Amino acid sequence: MSGGYRGRRRFGSAPDPEDGFDEEGFDDDEFDDDAPPRERLSRSARLSIIVAAAVPTATLGVCLGFSGADRAESLGLPGPPGAVVSTVETPPWPDVDVSAVAEATRSTAPSGAPTTAASAAAPPASAPGPAGAPGQTTAAAGATPGGQAVAGPPPAAPAEATVVPTRPAFLLDNFDSPSAYANKRNDLGEETDAEVFANGGGRGVVAGGGLTLVYDDDGWFGSDVMRDVSAYKYLVIRIIGAEGGEERHMKLTLGGVTRFLGDMTLDGGGHPVVTRSYTDIRIPMTANGINTRSPGEFQLSFWWGGHSSIVIDEIRFE
Template sequence: MSHDHGSDRTDASTDEQTADHRRDDTAGDRTGDASGGYADGVARRVDAVSRRNFLRTAAGAGAATALGLGITGSAAADGIPTPWLHRDGNLIRDPSDNEVILRGVNVPDAKRMNAKEFRPDADETIARATNAEEGWYSRIVRLPIQPTDVGGHDTGGIPPVPGFSQSQLESYVQNHLRPAVDTCAEHNVYCIVDYHRHRGQDEAHAYDSEGIDEELTMFWETVAPEFAEDSNVLFEVYNEPIHPFQGHYEPNVDVDPTDDEAIETWNTWKAAAQPWVDTIREHAPRNLILIGSPRWSQWTYQAPRNEFDGDNLAYTGHVYGHQNLRPLSEYFGEPAEEVPVFMTEFGWGENGANYITGTADDEGQEFLDFFADYDVHWQVWCFDSKWRPAMLDHDWSVKPYGEFWREELAAHRDQDVPDGEVDTGTDDDTPTDTATPTATPTATPTATPTATPTDTPTPSGPTSTPTPTDAPNTPTDTPATDALVINDYDGDPAWSANRNDLGQWCGAGSFANGSGEVEDGALVLAYDNGGWYQEQINRDVSDYDTLVLSVAGASGGEESEVRFSMGGASGMLADVTDDSIGTTLSTVAVDMASAGVDRTSSSLSLRLNFWQGGSSRLRIDGVRLE
């Protein structure tokens, strides 16, 4: 499903199975000299520690400030610990055996960014994607390395095989890839070094061709040893191998990835790719290796049926608006119950071919439900203004699509992260803060960008639904004496501190009144087809049966306009409660077992979203478990 982001044309097919769809609107970097994009041609690989000190000083001062990115010198202290990770069944764990789920974004090719044609360079882009002060909580950044850019080819064309020489590859690694990986380390996030070939459907470009084998062998024999000692680096073997796959040469035949006939495709792919996996492992014994599949990495379903040989292996999946890959639970969820799955590309666009178009209400909600139900790692496409679907506009303001995923990253900011200390790059002996799944966040998530684009989903606010005047300031019910209070909004702790009564993170955004306002001991959320609210619990609550919200609405009946998510359960609030929201404070109770809530989850949270098309005003006096 990938795209050399050059032109807007597809390679050879426009049906929903093709995926060459993300395009850069500019010509990009077409130089192929040994300078690697630098005028003097001098090698620019800088020691990681020196770069860490330099960038921490310069992060808030140079071109980033000129672009209005708002990046400060404290940005390098954001992020999470990045120890070595290992596979345990279908899970990824840290050295303390905590489960880790890595959520983040894709960025463009580093050399393409460093050409600075209508976009910031790689350092600036990675800094923004991980900047907590702007509300970005990417815990992993995927770095695509395109043969087009490594070899200096026309960005609108199909790179030849081989796509680059050994000297061009070494120059690229030295001048672009190593600095980008170091920048990820400086900002305390993981990164995926992704061999990003995805174009060409002739025999020369087949993944089992001799030329492709020579190209990938050269690539990984050079790249794997370079990053073998970087604990924050994961390797993605081959972004999107296309063919051969069963049915490829017969236009009227569509072999589903779940069919028995698909086994032949997977076996062909494994025979071709196993040597590349072995090459990586020979040079890099500890890094996680991510393995794609034929037909643009859409055949993830077959991975558990014949796994690759080796340790610390995981598998990737790519899907956009493809209706032939729905339900997501079948094609990607079922394998995720047996092997680790990374959705290293997914998303939707407002326009384009059928396989990429979608909406937040449909495709967006499908992805949210899928990620809530399965332990899948995800890296959304794309943190850029030109590679589509783009999360940013040309002035680098955040599009509604980008805001959708920024909010989701913020909602999971402290969940499923490794245990340990965050490297702030300081040289003194002062102890650093420990980042754990329940750690105090470095900065409060920002629900809207500093410079709000005119097409953001943030509404101006309802004008016909005033706060009910008959709502009492106190709830009419009396909580049980053994109730577990999640948040009573009494100011201790303050809502603005993003901490609830359990000491866990809480927050909201994209409402007509911003992140909500506390009035007379209740949280008021004004919504107009937008907004999200979350209370993290982060503990086993098996001793409790019922979630209780003390709530009132401006009009009543708001339970039909609010979507409920908790412990893997997801649906409209009206579907998980027998109660209705009235115009005076009353309780709305959810039987957690009946709703399908996993009460044993150590990362349990309550999330409400308001993107279903309604406009009203909610007053939440308290949330508790009984």
């Protein structure tokens, strides 16, 4: 609706004597000039609520229409183009509750009506809908509808982490004792030995926490396990190669299985690879057919045509 209305006549239109309006635009039959001023005032009282859609702010004008010079212009609240004007019959002026009428008008405004500055400033009574839902807003946490901060519920105590006990690694040998290796003993106190290597008089060299084996198409290393390791899933060999690819130079023997190290199957279907960096090769024993209840002796043989050197840092079960 464009333009505005004062009383029952549209702003800007000339009064028509045939319609019963006087020069001021009011119904002649409605007013009695002989009536007391208070009675004339109550009969002529009108509450015009102008809801204006203005950019960037909106203006809410409340115009009380009386006779003659009591016009909206005198209040400094002209209705802008596009304003929506509602004429409400009110009781005599002393009994008018303007705030109640304004609130009733806001609550019954048609869908899509422009938002007024007063209504935009009013906080929502609640925060409907989840955060981010289209067309909905959510009140900030810790605030009341009036915007006052309130103390929220105390934070819940953090749940205690569930600790799953794990069995410590079962160490076969970490080669940290040259004297133990010289006496042919591993970390289990069982026998260990090596022969036909190109260093250490054929037995290799334990130094710096590792066993270095230099091979030229020959060599053998063995270390007795001689106990049940079925409580463990993996055989772990921490190893480094001088050139990389040494997994094709040696065969591993354990628990009745003999196979090239590179042919063992890892979790996920891969295969071990020796690189020029230390690598933990984790071989699932049962998946490779190794008898974990009677593993016997751990062995590595090197008479399969390879020429290189390796360092074994540690052999363990996990």
